[in-house]
Amino acid sequence: MKKRIMVIGPTQSGxxxxxxxxxxxxxxxxxxxxxxxxxxxxxxPSSYIENPSMYKYLIATAQAASHVLILVDQARxxxxxxxxxxxxFTCPVIGVVTKTDLVPENADLCNQQLRKIGIFEPYFWxxxxxxxxxxxxxxxxxxxx
Ligand SMILES: Nc1nc2c(ncn2[C@@H]2O[C@H](COP(=O)(O)OP(=O)(O)OP(=O)(O)O)[C@@H](O)[C@H]2O)c(=O)[nH]1
Ligand SMILES: [Mg+2]
Numbered sequence: 001m002k003k004r005i006m007v008i009g010p011t012q013s014g015x016x017x018x019x020x021x022x023x024x025x026x027x028x029x030x031x032x033x034x035x036x037x038x039x040x041x042x043x044x045p046s047s048y049i050e051n052p053s054m055y056k057y058l059i060a061t062a063q064a065a066s067h068v069l070i071l072v073d074q075a076r077x078x079x080x081x082x083x084x085x086x087x088x089f090t091c092p093v094i095g096v097v098t099k100t101d102l103v104p105e106n107a108d109l110c111n112q113q114l115r116k117i118g119i120f121e122p123y124f125w126x127x128x129x130x131x132x133x134x135x136x137x138x139x140x141x142x143x144x145x
Contacts, residue, residue, distance in 0.1 A: 003091075005141055006042040006062055008049050009071030010080045014098035017128045018071070019043045022138060035061055040142060049080050059088055067141060068093045070117060072110045075102040079113060086118035095123040096137070101130050 005022060007015045016029050023038045035057075036043040042061060048054040062068055068089045070081065074097050086093040095114035097107070107125075114123055124140075126133045 001064060003066035004037065004042045004064060005040055005067050005069060006044065006065035007069045007071065008044055008058060009046065009069075009098070010050060010073065010076075010078055011046040012076070013046070013071045013073035014128065015046070015071060016043055018069070018096070018098065018126070018134075021128060021134055022141065052082070055088070062089050062091065065089075065091050067091055069096050070094070070114070070119060071096050071098050072113050073098050074104075074106045074110050075099040077106050077109050077113060081113070081117045083116050084118040093119050094141075095119040095121075097123060097125045099127060099129070100125045100132055101127040 007019055009015045016027065016032055019038055019041045020027055022040050025038065032043050032045050034045060042065060044058060044061065048058050068091060070086065070093060097110045111123070124133055124137045126137060128134060
């Protein structure tokens with residue numbers, strides 16, 4: 001089975017934008033309502049992390065994941081993850097702060113959130129507005145393909 005990069009995050013945190021970048025695709029950014037398998041990725045609906053009764057679907061879907069990316073939106077770092085949530089997964093879990101072009105004063109809060117989730121540093125601080133750190137994240141995940 002081909003394993004894919006699974007992306008988890010709250011509403012409008014930039015999951016599908018990052019996924020388009022990782023797949024070199026340009027799918028329209030309408031609200032993600034279902035699990036969507038792409039060339040390299042698994043996109044997930046924000047309702048799965050915003051509703052504890054849906055965690056089981058994330059855990060089941062992660063069986064097909066090479067990595068789980070946990071997104072925190074620097075523009076709106078609402079706490080949706082339970083403490084220690086990273087330990088739910090057996091594959092590597094990577095902390096990603098999105099939209100770092102916005103609200104830089106939230107950076108500390110984002111860092112604390114990722115630590116509370118139980119993810120180890122280094123974290124990736126990205127922006128798909130100004131392309132900050134996105135090439136290094138892609139290279140880390142996918143190598144030279
Ligand atoms: N400023 C800024 N905006 C971004 C960035 N990444 C994504 N966005 C914008 O944030 C909005 C939400 O992006 P999506 O990729 O659809 O977010 P999502 O997490 O897939 O959203 P849902 O599927 O609805 O939960 C869009 O308007 C994007 O253009 C970024 O790095 N910087
Ligand atoms: Mg989406």
